[in-house]
Amino acid sequence: MAATKDPRPCSIADALAVVGEKYSLLVLREVCLGNGRFDQLVRNIGAPRDVLAARLRRLVDAGLLTKRAYQERPQRFEYRATRAGLDLEPVLMSLMAWGDRHVRGGDDRPMVIEHSCGSELLPVVTCAACGGEVHHEDLTAHPQVPGWTVKGPTAA
Amino acid sequence: MAATKDPRPCSIADALAVVGEKYSLLVLREVCLGNGRFDQLVRNIGAPRDVLAARLRRLVDAGLLTKRAYQERPQRFEYRATRAGLDLEPVLMSLMAWGDRHVRGGDDRPMVIEHSCGSELLPVVTCAACGGEVHHEDLTAHPQVPGWTVKGPTAA
DNA sequence: AGGCGAGGGTTTGTTTTTCCAACCCACAGG
DNA sequence: CCTGTGGGTTGGAAAAACAAACCCTCGCCT
Known part of the structure; x- marks a missing residue:
């Protein structure tokens, strides 16, 4: 199996x-x-x-x-x-934000989260090293396992 | 239904x-x-x-x-x-980081992502307003829909 | 003492999904 | 003509999901 x-x-x-x-x-x-x-x-x-x-x-x-x-x-x-x-809650928060934006229209959110800083939470995923936001365009994948490249299985 | x-x-x-x-x-x-x-x-x-x-x-x-x-x-x-x-990719990245930590042991990650800043990506979910990391302890939920409080349905 | 209701599930039987293998079609190359 | 690749569809068996009913312990009310 x-x-x-x-x-x-x-x-x-x-x-x-x-x-x-x-x-x-x-x-x-x-x-x-x-x-x-x-x-x-x-x-x-x-x-x-x-x-x-x-x-x-x-x-x-x-x-x-x-x-x-x-x-x-x-x-x-x-x-x-x-x-x-x-x-996992931060992951859920980013998923919720995605759902707010792309599944609902961005309006009438069913739940608002307040952060301890006092403002309404708008979660963004950032890079711990530089602090910048993470977007697809800024990412490069490096598979660590032989045989699994980023463009399909190496051979066949 | x-x-x-x-x-x-x-x-x-x-x-x-x-x-x-x-x-x-x-x-x-x-x-x-x-x-x-x-x-x-x-x-x-x-x-x-x-x-x-x-x-x-x-x-x-x-x-x-x-x-x-x-x-x-x-x-x-x-x-x-x-x-x-x-x-959705940033969400996937945070999910991957969670999996690295809590499902695998934190060792032998099967995939490493490089951020455009040059370093290895370690994604963190932050608050757009204050820039601070988002943890469970810092969050307060405010349901916007009548009847749905945060401690179970209001009545019954 | 009898009945009711809450909380936290399990059981039973039916309907959906998933899974797997096989099949199909269009084309390219030998 | 025969084989291989890419991108699926079809059919039947196995696994999950679903809904409703049931079970058990206890507290409370009368």
């Missing part, structure tokens, strides 16, 4: 193997917002309960969420984001 | 409705890398051909890709990213 397939090795694919299934990123969104209870997740996301249960198991196994009892008797649980999960 | 469900209105969900299906973001990755031909996509992504064809149709319809002939006789096509598609 590892010889007949052979996609490009890539951390985007690896990331999506963890959070790429339907609803997973919405679970992260809700948990980051503070809505970590099962029925809140069901209502706010609109996912079937069984699918949601499967996603939660997966995200806990992958170390993005933890499940903790917020009370005993009757036992009730809550999901919380780990550091790995919280670190 | 709009009364019995009622998930939180959100641009993350809207964005995922466009690029959230399996393989869609990998298609974007390959096209941004310059691999826009059908069989390159099949090989580099590892997706079934029929699923890939469906994703390409969807992404073209959604305005993220265009399909253009790069030669007549025999007619051969190539997919290219529109501005909307290219604008």
